[in-house]
Amino acid sequence: MSSSLVVCEVDESLKAKLSKFRFRKETNNAAILMKIDMVKQLVILEEEYEDISLDELRNELPERQPRYPS
Template identity: 85%
Template sequence: MSSSLVVCEVDVSLQEKLKKFRFRKETSNAAILMKIDMEKQLVVLEEEYENISLDELREELPERQPRYIVYSYKLTHGDGRVSYPLCFIFSSPVGE
């Protein structure tokens, strides 16, 4: 018995954008919002955001469609060090 697993590719231009995002020099919170193009079976860029909080980002998400998000934010540690973690978030509305 064989089964078929369909895996989406990531759009080449999105791959480049993600590489640049990973090494960005800006110190503001930022996000890249991605979705799946079902016809092409491709993960594509939907929107880019600068100076956006998590609450503002939550408001930007569609109510009925899943999205992938890469989010970078300023984190001040207890000892005063500052870092900019990169988080991968999957958002899926209830029932989707």
């Protein structure tokens, strides 16, 4: 028997945004920055970037907080 452990839910509006982001047609660089709301145990949108270079994105991210690329 298989079971799954759910630690955090994903905000419904973020799910829609992620789906749209994943299948977007634009060829420029874009990123979605998410964070976990510890009180609500919910993954939420923190910031959205459009037409950003990798160096600019790297400079936007805090150095001392973990980031997980996907």
